[in-house]
Amino acid sequence: MSLKLCQGTSCHTYNTKDRLKGTKENKTFQTRRRSSFYYGNGNFCSLNCQNDWFNDFGTKAIDHFGRLTEPKHLTEENAWSKRINWSTDYQNRQYFYRNEITKEQRPLTKEQYEDRNYTLNTI
Ligand SMILES: [Zn+2]
Numbered sequence: 001m002s003l004k005l006c007q008g009t010s011c012h013t014y015n016t017k018d019r020l021k022g023t024k025e026n027k028t029f030q031t032r033r034r035s036s037f038y039y040g041n042g043n044f045c046s047l048n049c050q051n052d053w054f055n056d057f058g059t060k061a062i063d064h065f066g067r068l069t070e071p072k073h074l075t076e077e078n079a080w081s082k083r084i085n086w087s088t089d090y091q092n093r094q095y096f097y098r099n100e101i102t103k104e105q106r107p108l109t110k111e112q113y114e115d116r117n118y119t120l121n122t123i
Pocket of ligand 1: 006
C-alpha cells in the first residue's frame, strides 16, 4: 500500500510524537505519511493542515479555477439535492433527489447517491 503525504504546508512544524521520524541521532519532525487522510478530500491529516494550505494557497487556487464575480441563483435547473429517507431501516433505505423549488422527487440508486459526479442539475 502506498503512503500519502499530508499536503499541509506546516505539518512538519507541529511537533507531535508521531511526526518524529528517523534513526536515533537523526530524528526530525516530518510531514505525516498515511495510507489515507480524512480531511480535504484525503489530502490533509487534520483541519489545521487543511487551513494552513488554504491560508497559503487558497486565494491563488480560487483565482486559478475561477473566482465568482456575480452571485449564483437557485433555479429549477440547479435546485436538485440528494436526500436519504432516514425513517426506513438500513437495508431498505431510500435515496432520492428533491427539487427545492418545485418539490418534485425522483428516486436514486445508492450508487447514484454516492457518486459525487452524478447530478440532475444542469447549470
Ligand atoms: Zn498534516
